[in-house]
Amino acid sequence: MNQSDFLKVVLPFKDKVFRLAKRLLVSTEEAEDATQELLFKLWKNNEKLSDYKNVEAFAMTMTKNYCYDRLKSKQASNLTLVHSNYKEKDTSLDKRVEYRDSVNQVHQLIENLPEQQKLIIQLRDVEQYDFDEICKMLDMKPTAVRVALSRARKTIREELIKKHNYGVS
Amino acid sequence: MELASIEKLVKKYLNAETSVQEETSLRNYFLSDNVAPHLDEYKLMFSYFQFNKDETYTKTIQLKPENTKRKNLKWLSVAASVVLLVSVYVGKTKYDEYQERVLAEQTFAKVENALKMLSTNLNKGKSAFNNLYAYENTVNKIFKAK
Numbered sequence: 001m002n003q004s005d006f007l008k009v010v011l012p013f014k015d016k017v018f019r020l021a022k023r024l025l026v027s028t029e030e031a032e033d034a035t036q037e038l039l040f041k042l043w044k045n046n047e048k049l050s051d052y053k054n055v056e057a058f059a060m061t062m063t064k065n066y067c068y069d070r071l072k073s074k075q076a077s078n079l080t081l082v083h084s085n086y087k088e089k090d091t092s093l094d095k096r097v098e099y100r101d102s103v104n105q106v107h108q109l110i111e112n113l114p115e116q117q118k119l120i121i122q123l124r125d126v127e128q129y130d131f132d133e134i135c136k137m138l139d140m141k142p143t144a145v146r147v148a149l150s151r152a153r154k155t156i157r158e159e160l161i162k163k164h165n166y167g168v169s
Numbered sequence: 170m171e172l173a174s175i176e177k178l179v180k181k182y183l184n185a186e187t188s189v190q191e192e193t194s195l196r197n198y199f200l201s202d203n204v205a206p207h208l209d210e211y212k213l214m215f216s217y218f219q220f221n222k223d224e225t226y227t228k229t230i231q232l233k234p235e236n237t238k239r240k241n242l243k244w245l246s247v248a249a250s251v252v253l254l255v256s257v258y259v260g261k262t263k264y265d266e267y268q269e270r271v272l273a274e275q276t277f278a279k280v281e282n283a284l285k286m287l288s289t290n291l292n293k294g295k296s297a298f299n300n301l302y303a304y305e306n307t308v309n310k311i312f313k314a315k
Binding site for chain 1 (some may be wrong): 172180182183184185186188189190193209210211213214216217218220221222224225228230231
């Protein structure tokens with residue numbers, strides 16, 4: 001597999017890797033570093049890459065493991081995550097600007113979920129993978145995925161309603 | 170889509186029983202402008218998901234390792250080993266020189282001592298010759314007297 005072939009395989013899902021990394025690592029810079037690192041790791045193993053049926057799922061699993069490792073080493077060195085900056089770089093989506101504050105609310109709510117639920121919400125609701133793929137990526141049973149996803153969705157919804165009512169009354 | 174069927178789908182959605190297609194139709198509904206007010210929270214959720222999907226990795230993908238750093242490290246170790254070798258070599262020669270000098274001083278002292286001893290003994294022997302002179306003088310005197 002040469003460089004251009006590799007890029008052809010990788011380019012369609014590099015954004016997904018980045019978003020998943022960002023979901024777990026929170027800061028954009030860290031997510032960028034993680035993405036770069038992961039793509040480079042994939043490239044180093046490119047001879048073995050053709051043996052995998054689903055490179056994308058493999059890459060997502062790698063991303064998950066890599067981010068978990070990063071988080072672990074962070075906790076070990078007693079660094080806390082600083083994430084006061086929720087602004088997104090894109091400003092092209094003018095029509096959604098009015099939603100931004102409330103949309104960022106959702107971001108924060110997802111931030112507060114346990115890591116596994118974060119992952120599943122990201123993979124399912126943002127990237128729209130089907131359950132089989134998610135099971136493979138996370139090495140989980142389908143029922144466990146469904147339970148976690150349902151819990152995550154319910155939590156987000158309840159929190160949103162709570163905030164909404166609080167704002168009104 | 171009808172509100173009733175949307176509500177049914179929403180319930181399924183919360184229990185994570187919807188398929189990807191059903192979720193797509195939910196998404197389309199909630200991203201449209203006429204959402205029923207009591208389902209407002211889903212509008213936020215789905216617009217966030219949509220919004221999040223627009224985020225992309227904009228940096229260029231770099232497939233070669235950051236050469237400079239690694240090369241520097243490599244060269245640094247080469248340089249360090251060279252310095253180590255040179256210093257060991259220089260140190261060894263200096264030490265050898267020092268050892269040689271100490272040895273030379275020692276042998277010099279020994280030779281000096283030996284020579285001193287030789288000279289004192291020679292002087293002792295020489296004083297013995299004086300007696301011989303006395304003998305010769307008397308012999309000469311006797312022969313002259315004849």
